[in-house]
Amino acid sequence: MAFVIAEPCIDTKDGQCVEVCPVDCIQSLKTANQYFINPEVCIDCGSCLPQCPVSAIFEESTLPAEWKEFSEINAAFFRSGVSC
């Protein structure tokens, strides 16, 4: 289980969550429209969750039904060659 960044991050992408992650597993690219959490590295500490001004971060099991696909979207970003 890991934390997941969902739809509200899109085009907000202010990076506030990145600064508090103790394992540096929240990443993005200039060309991407949101940040992503690496599920292989996230330690489920929850520190990022209260940082987000648009409530885009969820523990995976609490993702709203309409955003379930963001679990795979976050994981796929890191499979594409980006490393933590």
Ligand code: SF4
């Ligand atoms: S839950 Fe903790 S380890 Fe996981 S992304 Fe958020 S701050 Fe990083």
Ligand code: SF4
């Ligand atoms: S704090 Fe929220 S909106 Fe900002 S980059 Fe992180 S998940 Fe996206």
